[in-house]
Amino acid sequence: MNPRLLLCAVLLPIQVLACTLWGAAGDDAAGGTLMAKNRDWKPDHRQLLKAVRPQAGHAYFGLYAEGNDAQGLKAGVNDQGLSVIVASASSIPKALRDAQRGTRAVLTRVLAGYASVDAVMADAEAIFSNARANFYMLSDRRKVLVVEVGLQGKYALSVLDRGVAVHTNHYLDRQLAGRYGDTPGPSSRVRLARIDALLEQAPRPLGVDAFVAMSQDRHAGPDDSLWRSGREHTLAAWIVRTPPSGPPTLDVRI
Numbered sequence: 001m002n003p004r005l006l007l008c009a010v011l012l013p014i015q016v017l018a019c020t021l022w023g024a025a026g027d028d029a030a031g032g033t034l035m036a037k038n039r040d041w042k043p044d045h046r047q048l049l050k051a052v053r054p055q056a057g058h059a060y061f062g063l064y065a066e067g068n069d070a071q072g073l074k075a076g077v078n079d080q081g082l083s084v085i086v087a088s089a090s091s092i093p094k095a096l097r098d099a100q101r102g103t104r105a106v107l108t109r110v111l112a113g114y115a116s117v118d119a120v121m122a123d124a125e126a127i128f129s130n131a132r133a134n135f136y137m138l139s140d141r142r143k144v145l146v147v148e149v150g151l152q153g154k155y156a157l158s159v160l161d162r163g164v165a166v167h168t169n170h171y172l173d174r175q176l177a178g179r180y181g182d183t184p185g186p187s188s189r190v191r192l193a194r195i196d197a198l199l200e201q202a203p204r205p206l207g208v209d210a211f212v213a214m215s216q217d218r219h220a221g222p223d224d225s226l227w228r229s230g231r232e233h234t235l236a237a238w239i240v241r242t243p244p245s246g247p248p249t250l251d252v253r254i
Helices: 095-100 106-113 117-122 124-128 187-201 208-215
Strands: 020-024 033-040 046-052 062-068 072-078 084-089 133-138 144-149 157-161 162-166 232-244 249-253
Touching: 020 072, 020 084, 020 117, 020 144, 020 187, 033 072, 033 084, 033 133, 033 162, 033 208, 072 106, 072 133, 072 232, 084 106, 084 232, 095 133, 106 124, 106 133, 117 124, 117 133, 117 144, 117 187, 133 162, 157 162, 162 187, 187 208, 208 232, 208 249
Parallel strands: none
Antiparallel strands: 020 033, 020 162, 033 232, 046 062, 062 072, 072 084, 084 133, 133 144, 144 157, 232 249
């Protein structure tokens, strides 16, 4: 793996629990896949980029948070071209989220242990039935997978090998939406509609430059845009292009 990194100045945000995820596959991505995450969180920690070579399993490169109460891996891509990003299920009431007992190490397990979206789907019960409520997006050389993890072992999978996928911070699956007394926040709804519209309007095939432009979109003002600078700030943008063959290309802005 030989990612290309583009780093810029650190932004200092104010508040929490939001991310925007989007991806494309097949002809929409000129073959292979594209996947992106805008990460929003409190300014209470450092963000680091690390290459990890576990004693067993695949090597991977990731974006980490360190020094706060929600530290750990936030996005990554492994040496097989499998990538994974995550967004918080902040539409669930905080008391229910805090009472969860599920594992927090899903990204590490996926990156070290799996080589493809198909392999993750085949083992989905083992990976996601005991995971904490979150929204995951995964990509490999051909497919994009969206996983919505609820409470009490519930989860939903949606996979595509062409077209686009989007997610923010509330449930979209009909079996999970509203199940936990969850209420989509205004910003989550606005960001979802905006990234959906930008993807629909963008010329095909989509490329990294188009995803970078979407990541920096400030259309809805400081609080509800994809790139945020109001009550909450965007801390990082992670965009990975995985071609049908060869190494992934990674654009990271911190």
